[in-house]
Amino acid sequence: MLCIFFIVQGTCGLFIVFVHTCAIVFNWTSSKMAELPPEQRYLLWLVTAFTHLVTVFCIIWFFIGHIWFIQELKSEVQYIVGIWMIYYRIRYSRRVLHPFQKKIHHHLQQSSENDKCLDAKETTENQKNVGDNANTGQLLIYI
Structure with missing residues (x-):
């Protein structure tokens, strides 16, 4: 079960990063944006906003998944100490x-x-x- 969770999480993360990167690159090339009609520019803006939200969701999902994984191993104290040490550094x-x-x-x-x-x-x-x-x-x- 845990392996499937990590495989799905990694696949979704890679797909979202790919879509997010494509949307950002296309969004910031002003020569291509000028050629598009307003409806398509708005659609591209929606795709960019959606990929931002999904990226935030995947980051939160990543942390929740790792917290769940550490709880499965019964060592959540080490995980919290690790997060604190990274923050401190x-x-x-x-x-x-x-x-x-x-x-x-x-x-x-x-x-x-x-x-x-x-x-x-x-x-x-x-x-x-x-x-x-x-x-x-x-x-x-x-x-």
Whole structure:
């Protein structure tokens, strides 16, 4: 029974997402909308509104189905804790990312300083090579 529920839920979800995407893409191409008579534009608007509502219904159905599935497994507390943890991570993501941003910023500064050191070293080596080539050229002239 549970497998059938998930198969029907997934199939309906994919179909609604497909119809919703087609309606949105066609609705936002203004060149095609201008060619349509007002009745067809209104029909397209109704299809778009309907797919919005059905998408919301499928999202709610998805959550209710998973809550029902977790209740079948007798572990609804873990499900509620999981939802709370996801919400907490999304809500306070800046606090989570802030240390990583500092590390990334420090790493970028360090790598840019290393690049500057390498550029200075290459410039010095190039100047030495130019000087050596000039000395070699002068020696060849004297020979």
